[in-house]
Amino acid sequence: MITGAVALLSTPTLAAANCPIDAPMAAAGDYQLSYTLTPALPTVGQPFQMTIEACGPANAPYTGPILVDADMPAHRHGMNYKPTVISTLPGTYVAEGFLLHMPGDWRFKFRLAGADGPVRLAHGHVQP
Amino acid sequence: MIRLLILAAAMIGACANAPSAIAQDVSFSETERAAILRFGPWPPLPSTDASNRVSGDEKAIRLGLQLFNDPRLSPSGRVACASCHQPEQAFADGRPVAIGVAKGVRNTPSLLDTGFSRWFGWAGANDTLWGASIRPITAAAEMASAAEHVQTLITTDTTLAAAFTQTFGASAKAMGAEPALMAVGKALAAYQETLISKRTSFDQFRDALAAGDTTGTSKYADSAKRGLKLFIGEGRCSLCHLGPRFTNGEFDDIGIPFFTGPGKVDKGRYAGIQYFKKSAFTRLGAYSDDPAGKDSPAAIPSHHVALQGRAFGSFKVPSLRGVQETAPYMHNGTLNTLPEVIDHYSKMDQDRLHIDDAAILRPLNLTPQQALDLEAFLRSLSPTK
Incomplete structure (x- = not known):
């Protein structure tokens, strides 16, 4: 009976990353990214997708692997689910399997494979 | 600001430790x-479970009700679903832990509103209500039954056999033991989906x-x-x-505490995920009727649930x-x-x-x-x- 609850999930419109990103949501060194959520305002306890736009050195679309996760730093716990990420176009990724099970201050975490090792990025998200 | 003026009901001087009678202005x-x-509205709009092709089907609901109360599902002939999920007890049993053919280790959860769940049971061992309905039928401490026993019951009882065939379009005998058990689970689920609290x-x-x-x-x-x-x-x-x-x-x-006896531990959700990942009766399995199969949006949490240490207990x-x-x-x-x-x-x-x-x-x-x-x-x- 929960089928309808997630029926609104759909594949977002995809495009190659437009690098550099004008106002990145997270950046570290040569790497930057932004993301959008589908639905834009997730419901607590319901799954949602994330579309990521990532750029790397020389303002080129980042094309390496990305690991994504989310946690609540104040609560010191993460999600009960492990999202998966697929690359759709150069610098564009779709992550599926996010589910935030509590309202409050969450943090989306990203790990990119930088030339000199892992690059960790994060961005806060307030789940109403 | 919504302001609701509340006059506290405490009586003046009734008790030294009681709150004094004051006009308490509770505002939200x-x-x-x-x-x-966000705690409403209630009840939710009706919906059906795409993984269960008889969800919402009147014939299945009637069959499910009949099976729910039938102790013959258990080989002992003593334990029905309703033995623990008692309608007059909000579909729980009032006991600390369930007693099927043996004493269990967990409290019987109410079945009211259970159809709205994503995960079923205290440990979430199932992602479908029909899968959750099959699990106690075969669990050793609950009904201690088996697919073959259920198939035989459905085949030999003429009333059940007719209702089953009308509901599923095939007899339990023709269907085979495990598919028949799965169908029984789906009929039970169809009935339980109607149990919505007032x-x-x-x-x-x-x-x-x-x-x-x-x-x-x-x-x-x-x-x-x-x-x-x-x-x-x-x-x-x-x-x-x-x-x-x-x-x-x-x-x-x-x-x-999650200890159930000397040296015995109830792993809770951790064991539930382990069970789920081995089960055939899930949204990810061949018995799901969802036309979208494993790619159904409803199956996304099932795909992505993670076995983590924090699930233990x-x-x-x-x-x-x-x-x-x-x-x-x-x-x-x-x-x-x-x-x-x-x-x-x-x-x-x-x-x-x-x-x-x-x-x-x-x-x-x-x-x-x-x-x-x-x-x-x-x-x-x-x-x-």
């Missing part, structure tokens, strides 16, 4: 009002609040209003008990609807009354939490009046008799 901020509205005084208050009906909101007990404010405020209960069912549908550790966050009717409480039924539950949260020993790295729970240190208010609110989540 816009944020609180929004939080309250509206409550809280629902009337919530809807009045949504409509700006101050006459309606004034009918809700003052103590319950104060308890509600505590529930969504400093009590932080609504971090987990949220939405129209007052649950996030997930799992947590609230410091209830965690149990389902239960719905609070009808909570007054479902004592005793917690996964092992060790708390007998709602005041005991409130006392558990009020005096919580954080050292007993099994999850070392989480920081959600803390002792609420409630005053006696706050505990009474919280209890009044919780009782308002049950239908008035």
Whole structure:
């Protein structure tokens, strides 16, 4: 009976990353990214997708692997689910399997494979 | 700002420790009002389960009801679904732990509103209600049955056989033992999806609040209003008990012991995920009727659920609807009354939490009046008799 609850999930419109990103949501060194959520305002306890736009050195679309996760730093716990990420176009990724099970201050975490090792990025998200 | 003037009902001088009779102005901020509205509306709009092709089917519902009450599903002939999920007990049994063919280790959860769940049972071992209906049939301590026994019953009882064939378009014998068991689970699920709890005084208050009906909101007990404010405020209960069912549908550790005997441990959600990943009766398996199969949006959590250490000793966050009717409480039924539950949260020993790295729970240190208010609110989540 929960089928309808997630029926609104759909594949977002995809495009190659437009690098550099004008106002990145997270950046570290040569790497930057932004993301959008589908639905834009997730419901607590319901799954949602994330579309990521990532750029790397020389303002080129980042094309390496990305690991994504989310946690609540104040609560010191993460999600009960492990999202998966697929690359759709150069610098564009779709992550599926996010589910935030509590309202409050969450943090989306990203790990990119930088030339000199892992690059960790994060961005806060307030789940109403 | 929604302002609700509440006159505290305490009698002047009745007791030295009782709150004084004061005009207590309880107001709900816009944020609180929004939080309250998210606990409804109730009941939700009807829906069906795409993984169960007989979900919502009247013939299946009737067959499911018949099977639900039939002790012959158990080879002992003594244990039916209704033996533990008793309609007059809000589809629980009032015992600390279930007693099937043997004594179990977990409290019988109510089946009211169970169709709205994502994960079923205290450990969430199933992602479908039909899968969750099959599990106790075959569990050694519950009905201790097997697919072959169920198939034989459905085949040899002419009434059941006719109803089964009408519902599924094939006989249990033609279908085969495991598919027949799966079909029985789906009929049982179709019936259980109809078990929806009644509206409550809280629902009337919530809807009045949504409509700006101050006459309606004034009918809700003052103590319950104060308890509600505590529930969504400093009590932080609504971090987990949220939405129209007052649950996030997930799992947590609230410091209830998970030892079931000397050297025996109930792993809770951890074991539930392990069971789920091996089960054939899931949204990801061949028995799901969802046309989208494993790619169904409803199957996304099933695909992505993670077996993590923090799941060890965690149990389902239960719905609070009808909570007054479902004592005793917690996964092992060790708390007998709602005041005991409130006392558990009020005096919580954080050292007993099994999850070392989480920081959600803390002792609420409630005053006696706050505990009474919280209890009044919780009782308002049950239908008035």
